[in-house]
Amino acid sequence: MTLNKEKNRAPTGTVSRTEPPSQLPRFAGASVHAAIANEIGLRIVRGDYPPGTVLPNEAKWSETFNVSRSAVREAIKMLMAKSLLSSRPKVGSRVEPREHWNLLDRDVLSWYAMSPDREKFLATVQEFRHIVEPEAAALAAARRTDEQMAEISGACHEMGTATTLRARTAADTRFHMAILRAAGNDLLIPLGVLIESGLESLFVYVTREVNDLRHAQQLHEEIERQIRLQKPERARAAVSKLLANTDEIIVGRGERPQT
C-alpha cells in the first residue's frame, strides 16, 4: 500500500537514512505510474503549476516520489495524452494553456472536482447539462429502440424503489446515461462522465428532504413517459423542468456544503 519500498536502494558509499518518506497517495490495485499521473494531474488542475510553467524535471519527480524515472515518464505520457502537458528535450515539460486541456476527460474532470473552485465547477456542469440533455432527450424520444426504453424505464423504476440515497444516485446516473445512449449519437456518450460527476457532486452537497425526492421522482417519471410515448418536444420540456428543479436545489443549499 505504501510506497518507498526501501529495497536494495543503498547509495554507493554513505547510506543516507535522512530522505523523506514522501507518501504518494495510492488506491488499492492502482499502479505507481497511475498514482503519479493522478498526483501531478491534480496539482496542475488545482493550479499549483499554472499554464506556461515548466514542471520539475523527471529526475526531480523521481526523487520526490522515490520511484524510478520510467514510472514518472509513463505518468507524464498519460498527462500528455490528455493535453495537460507537452514536453521537449532540453526545455522540459510545460503546462499547456487551459483551452487545450481535455476537460471532458474522466480523470481531468475528477481532478477539477477536487480543486478549490468546486462550486464553480458544479455550476458549470449543471449549465452544460442544460445545453445538452433536453435535446438528447428529444432525440431519444424520436429514435429509442424497445430495448433502450426498457433500460430507461428500469433505471427510473429503480430510482423510485431505492432505499439508500447512494443507490438512488446510482440509478439516477444510469437513467440519464441510458437516455444519452438512446439518443443514437455516439458523441453524446462521453458526456456521460459529466452527469456522473455532476450527480456525485450533488450527492455530496445535499441530503434531500422526502418531499424533494418525491417531486424529483415525478419529474423523472414524466421524462420516462414522454420518451416512451415518443414525444420529442414534451421529452425535451420534461428534462428542462427537471434540470430547473435541480438548479433550485443547488442555489438553495449550495451555500452550506456538508463535506
Add this chain to the structure above:
Amino acid sequence: MTLNKEKNRAPTGTVSRTEPPSQLPRFAGASVHAAIANEIGLRIVRGDYPPGTVLPNEAKWSETFNVSRSAVREAIKMLMAKSLLSSRPKVGSRVEPREHWNLLDRDVLSWYAMSPDREKFLATVQEFRHIVEPEAAALAAARRTDEQMAEISGACHEMGTATTLRARTAADTRFHMAILRAAGNDLLIPLGVLIESGLESLFVYVTREVNDLRHAQQLHEEIERQIRLQKPERARAAVSKLLANTDEIIVGRGERPQT
C-alpha cells in the same frame, strides 16, 4: 525520418539480416512513442482489434516496430489515458468497450475521421453540432464581452475576404470557436475539436459554388449580427439556419466525395 536505426543492434552470435524494415509512419519532429500511439490507436479505432480483444504483448510490438519496450509502454500508457485500453499483468492489454472511449479527444477523433466509416462520422459530428451550437450561440449573445465580440467579428470578416478555400475554412473554424468561448462555459471549449474536425472533413468533401459561398457568408454574418445585438433567441435561430444549410450541402454532394 525513417525508423530502424540499425545502430549497435547486433544480436549475440548470429547476425540475422532478414528482419523486415517495418516502417512506422512518422511526422517531422514527432517522437517514436507518439508515432506508435498513433499507429496502434488508429488500428483500434479502425476496428483491427475489436473491443474485448487482447492486443499483442509489449515484446511483440517492440519487435514489429523495431523499438524498445519502453517506447511501446509509453505509447500504451497514452492510449490508456484515452480509455482505449486497459492492461493488467499476465493478462495483457485489452481493448475497452467503445462506450469507454473518449471520443471527444482530439486524437481519437482524428483516428475516427481516418477510419472506413468516415461518412457516418461526418454525419454524427454534424448532428452533434445541431445539439450544441445553437444553445452556445444564445449564451454567447447573452454574455459576450466586447473583446470576445471583436474576435467573432474579426473571424467573420476574414471569412468574407479570404481568397483561398483553405483560408476561409480556417477563419470559419475560428469564428465558431470564438462563439464557444464567448458562451462562457468552460466545458464547451473542448468541443471545438469537433468543429475543427467537421469543417475539415467538409473541406475535403466539397468545393462550393460561388453562390453557396455567398449564401453561407450571409448566414454567418447574421449570426455575428445577432450576437453583437445581444439577441439570444435570434442568435440561436441563425445558427440553426446555418447548420441546416450545411446539412443540405452534405446530403446533396456527400455521395461523390473528391478525395
Add this chain to the structure above:
DNA sequence: TTTGTAGGTTTTATCAGACAATATATTGAC
C-alpha cells in the same frame, strides 16, 4: 556593435537487461 558560429550543458528520448508482482493455467493431493 552586431552577427554568426562552434561548443557546452541540460533535459527529454530511447535503449537494454534485469527482477518483481500478478493473474491465469496446470498439476497434485485429498
Add this chain to the structure above:
DNA sequence: GTCAATATATTGTCTGATAAAACCTACAAA
C-alpha cells in the same frame, strides 16, 4: 470432483547508459 500449491506468461518497476534536441555562452568576424 474440489481445493491448494506450483508453474508460467505478461505487465510493472528499476537501473544505468547513450542519443538527440534546444538553449546558452563565448568568441570570432563583419
